[in-house]
Each structure stands twice: as C-alpha cells, then as structure tokens.
Amino acid sequence: MYVDFDTLKDSSRVWVYQSNREFREEEVMIINEKLENFVQEWTRHGDNLKASFDIKYNHFIVLAVDESFNQVSGCSIDASTHVFKKFEEEFGLELLNKLNTAFKDGDHINVVSLADFQKYVKEQKIQPETLVFNNLIQNKAELRTSWEVPANRSWHNRYFN
Numbered sequence: 001m002y003v004d005f006d007t008l009k010d011s012s013r014v015w016v017y018q019s020n021r022e023f024r025e026e027e028v029m030i031i032n033e034k035l036e037n038f039v040q041e042w043t044r045h046g047d048n049l050k051a052s053f054d055i056k057y058n059h060f061i062v063l064a065v066d067e068s069f070n071q072v073s074g075c076s077i078d079a080s081t082h083v084f085k086k087f088e089e090e091f092g093l094e095l096l097n098k099l100n101t102a103f104k105d106g107d108h109i110n111v112v113s114l115a116d117f118q119k120y121v122k123e124q125k126i127q128p129e130t131l132v133f134n135n136l137i138q139n140k141a142e143l144r145t146s147w148e149v150p151a152n153r154s155w156h157n158r159y160f161n
Contacts, residue, residue, distance in 0.1 A: 002040040005052040008066050010141035017061040017084050018102055018135055020094040020111050027091050028055060035061070038083050044076045059102065059109050060133070061095070064140055103151070104131040121151075121159045128152035128160050 023031065032055065039051045050069035054062045063080060065072050084095045094100060101117040103110055103126060112120070120126040134154040137147050151157060 001042075001048040001050055002036055003050055003052050003066075005054040005062075005064065008050070008052055008064050008140055009068060010139065010144075011068065012064045012066045012140045013072065014062055014064045014137060014140055014143055015080070016133075016135040016137065016143075016147070017063070017095040018100060018111065018133065019059050019061075020097065020100055021059075022109070023055070023058045023091075023093075028058060030090075031055065031061065031087060034087075035063075035083065038080070039063075042076060042079065044070055044073045049076060057109055059111070060135075062143060098135075101156070102133040102135075104148075109133075117156070118159050126151065128157070132156045 035053050039049075039053060042049045042051055047070045049072060050066040052064050054064075056062060061084075081096070087093070088095050099114045100111050101114050103112075103117070117126065129150045129152065131148055132151045132154055134147055134149060134156075136155060137143055146154070152160060
C-alpha cells in the first residue's frame with residue numbers, strides 16, 4: 001500500500017539506491033510512476049506493505065517500509081530489487097553497484113568508484129569535512145541525521161587514517 005513518504009514513521013526501514021549518474025527529467029517521471037505502482041501492490045506473502053519512496057537530488061531513490069505495519073520478507077525484498085534491476089536495464093545506469101561512492105562538490109554530486117574515492121582522499125581532493133552519502137543507513141530517522149554527513153562522521157572516515 002503506497003503512502004506519502006513524509007507520513008512514514010522514523011523507524012521505517014529504508015534502502016538507498018544510488019545512481020551512477022543524475023536521472024534525466026523523463027526518467028524521473030517514469031521511475032515515479034513505476035515505483036508508485038509497484039509499492040501500491042507490494043506485499044509480503046499476500047499481506048500489504050505500508051511503503052513509499054523518495055527521489056533525492058535526482059541521484060538517489062530511497063525505498064521505505066513501515067515494518068510496524070507488516071515486516072518485509074526475503075521474497076518482498078527480492079521483488080523490489082528486481083524493479084531496480086529493470087530500471088538499470090531500461091535507463092542504462094547503475095543502481096545496485098555498492099562499490100560506487102557519492103560525495104558533494106558544492107552543489108554537484110560526484111559518483112566515483114571506491115578505489116577512486118580512496119585515491120582522491122590520498123590526493124587530498126576529498127577532505128574529512130567533504131559531504132558524503134552514507135547509504136548504509138537503516139531507517140528513516142537515520143536518513144535525516146546520518147545519510148548526508150561529513151566524511152569523518154561516516155564509514156568513509158577509515159580512509160583518512
């Protein structure tokens with residue numbers, strides 16, 4: 001069952017799908033339509049899931065489920081992953097590559113390989129205070145407080161030692 005993202009509880013479980021490039025306007029419209037249809041029908045063994053999504057910076061799709069309503073199962077997570085695989089094929093982008101790392105340079109979002117991120121840290125092109133996106137967050141509250149943070153306040157900090 002699709003609900004407005006803002007109405008989901010802070011404890012709602014989230015998954016962040018990061019694109020290797022910015023979505024084009026027409027892609028955002030298609031993604032919105034297809035994801036809303038998917039979430040509307042998304043179930044766990046026949047039981048509705050109270051869920052939503054949000055597209056941030058035209059680079060990230062945040063999928064969220066209120067597990068106090070119904071918990072997700074392996075099958076329901078697989079079904080959502082399948083949707084994102086289809087987006088990758090349809091739009092020629094990467095959403096499931098966990099080795100890509102995103103950081104901000106002013107208002108611009110850069111997505112690079114983890115190896116390049118480490119190289120830029122060594123070259124001091126990325127500083128401890130550079131804003132990064134911590135896609136390992138687990139819930140909606142962390143999306144607000146721990147997702148977009150200085151590198152030295154996320155798992156990225158290990159590359160500055």
